[in-house]
Amino acid sequence: MAEVKLHGFWYNLFTLxxxxxxxxxxxxxxxxEKDRYNKSLQLLEYNPVYRKTPVLVHNGKPLCESMLIVEYIDEIWPHNxxxxxxxYERALARFWIKYADEIFPAVSAFFSSNNDEEREKSxxxxxxxxxxVENQCFGDQKKFFGGDIINIVEIDFGSIFKFLVAEDILKRRSWKMRNSLTCTHGIIISRMFQLLKKTSQTMRKWWLLLSLLEKNVWHLPKKVIYIRSSMNESLCICLNRFFMRVC
Incomplete structure (x- = not known):
């Protein structure tokens, strides 16, 4: 297999x-791993336009922009x-990916806001x-955009969910910001978004699974069985298919 290198920042949703x-x-x-504040000459050479991560280098050729990289990987390694x-479904998936990413100006405005009024507007x-997103993508009892199996839309949405879940933000913000978030019930995953909350919780189980798989936990059947038995039925379907890939 050709050499694959990923230049990224460990807690950047685009790298994730x-x-x-x-x-x-x-x-x-x-x-x-790259320092987001002291960008290396190599990174600037690989991405002279946006000068940021992630950058995937495959066969010595660099590629930038997270979702373009995801599609590239999916085409080069077409299995699963x-x-x-x-x-039509492929075009629809790309539409929702584009729509999902349009949330970032409002998120940026939230974190850069200087007063409660600006924060409430954002x-x-x-x-x-x-x-x-909740009404159009996760209605009809669907666990994922594609039904019971994670696809490219979940890769996009999942990274956003991870950074917009209120409890995650509360852990990382200043005391003043935590008070503001508490007063406004956080940004997301509140009582207002039960379907997104369920999807986010399911994605969290996937993040845990991926972390365990990275440590070769699939060679420990008892632990894997325990993890699988704690999942809901639809997630078990996903895991069954996933374990067929890696075992």
Whole structure:
């Protein structure tokens, strides 16, 4: 297999998208951690336009932008495809990926806001965006956008969920910000978004599974069985398919 290198920052949601894709595909890669504040000459050479991570280097050729990298990986290693096979469904998935990423200006405004009024406005924009996502993508009892199996839309949404879950933000923000978030019930995963909350919880189990798989836990059947038995039925379907990939 050709050499694969990933230049990224460990807690960057865009880098996580690529990491999850590589792990779900079972592709070995060399992780090259980057300092987000002191960018290396190599990173600037690989990404002279945006000058940021992630950058995937395959066969010595660099590729930038997280979801472009995800699609590239899915085409180069087509087993267990993340993109729908149907042309219409594939176009629809790309539409929702684009829509999901349009939430970032409001999120950026939230974290850069200087007063409660600005913060409330940005939160309302985020909520409005998430209402559409919840109603259109995760209705009809669907656990994932594609039904019972994680696909490229979950790779995109999942990284966003991970950074918008209120309890995660509360752990990392200042005391002043924590008070503000508490007063506004957080950004996401509150009583307002029960379907997103369920999807986020399911994705968290996937993150745990990927972490365990990275440590070769699949060679310890008892632990794997325990993990699988604690999942709901739809997630077990996902795991059955996933274990067929890696075992």
């Amino acid at each position: 998208r690529v990491v999850w894709t590589l792990k779900l595909k079972g592709i070995p890669y060399l992780n090259i 495809s993340l993109l729908p096979a149907d042309t 939160i309302e924009k985020i909520w409005e965006h998430l209402r559409v």
